[in-house]
Amino acid sequence: MTHTPLPDLILEPLIRAALMEDLGTYGDITTRTVIPEKTRYTARLNARENGVISGMQIAALAFRLVDPELKVTAHKADGDTIVAGDLLMEIEGRAASILSAERVALNFAGRLSGIATLTAGFVAQAKGTATRITCTRKTTPGLRLVEKQAVLHGGGFNHRFSLSDAILIKDNHIAAAGGIRPVLRAVKAQASHMIRTEIEVDRLDQLEEVLDEGGAEVVLLDNMDTPTLKDAVAMTAGRLVLEASGNMRMSRVAEVAATGVDYISSGALTHSAQTLDIGLDF
Incomplete structure (x- = not known):
């Protein structure tokens, strides 16, 4: 089933608030302390169990809000059926930026995918x-x-x-x-x-x-x-x-x-x- 995504403009305040909550008053001090500024990595968002995915648009926006230069490549779209081991998304760029956005992106994706999966079971x-x-x-x-x-x-x-x-x-x-x-x-x-x-x-x-x-x-x-x-x-x-x-x-x-x-x-x-x-x- 094809789903029309919500405008990023509507989602951004919600995700920004979650990022501000997680970054606190002084930012990600762990990452800032132990990761050299210029370190670059490619991270992969992976499914660890079967279900229906939701929150991919939000996860991508969370990474981009932390660092607009991150390259985000989606391999699965919201509403897709997934199995454990599926590659959902790749994020390439500054390691510090990826790590700072990680928890907010995963919180949304996991929570919303759980709702989509339960709904699919009812349907x-x-x-x-x-x-x-x-x-x-x-x-x-x-x-x-x-x-x-x-x-x-x-x-x-x-x-x-x-x-x-x-x-x-x-x-x-x-x-x-x-x-x-x-x-x-x-x-x-x-x-x-x-x-x-x-x-x-x-x-x-x-x-x-x-x-x-x-x-x-x-x-x-x-x-x-x-x-x-x-x-x-x-x-x-x-x-x-x-x-x-x-x-x-x-x-x-x-x-x-x-x-x-x-x-x-x-x-x-x-x-x-x-x-x-x-x-x-x-």
């Missing part, structure tokens, strides 16, 4: 159905943009990026507003025609209320068991987009996708992904 479980796998807002503070990009690299789709993207009425909104009908009537009375509305339900009688009242385009079916999800799909009969969420382990994805829901959302894609082992070797 594989839904293969043969029309169900799409999507993430949530359960992301690392400050890293939402790149973590959601990693979900795309793994073959998934993105949910909201922020509270301002769409109206998503959760159980606490319903409780505070006095019920499903009051919140949907408020949406119909006040929301812009440009904004989509999703509402969360955890029982079929609530879904029946939504279908009867109108005012939402998407229903989030929260923590329903598989037979109940099947009933929800039958009740809705294509009138609304259905998103299954809550307790969505990879082992359950196939049976949930088979119910006919349109989306399966999982916070685990971003909050529980294991870092993929990627190393940099001189």
Whole structure:
């Protein structure tokens, strides 16, 4: 799958902040102490386990921000499937510059590749159905943009990026507003025609209320068991987009996708992904 990279201009502040955090107040004193200024090397970014790669654009930008004269050659692109031993990237130039950028580049690449790899596993479980796998807002503070990009690299789709993207009425909104009908009537009375509305339900009688009242385009079916999800799909009969969420382990994805829901959302894609082992070797 081809993925359009984000503009470097958008990514640069995030990566620059990470580099500043790592370089501290006085820079890389180890490298400055033990590596002669003119020492040059070619370093290789290598995969140490199988997975789906993400963060290559960010890693390359980290090296270039430390030293614009470094020559960075990508051998794998974000979204590529990789196996242990694959050469991902070569970086040629001042050894001190490579070493100073190494940890930030690896932190991003490992973290984002872990998300892409876990997402690809979920997507594989839904293969043969029309169900799409999507993430949530359960992301690392400050890293939402790149973590959601990693979900795309793994073959998934993105949910909201922020509270301002769409109206998503959760159980606490319903409780505070006095019920499903009051919140949907408020949406119909006040929301812009440009904004989509999703509402969360955890029982079929609530879904029946939504279908009867109108005012939402998407229903989030929260923590329903598989037979109940099947009933929800039958009740809705294509009138609304259905998103299954809550307790969505990879082992359950196939049976949930088979119910006919349109989306399966999982916070685990971003909050529980294991870092993929990627190393940099001189």
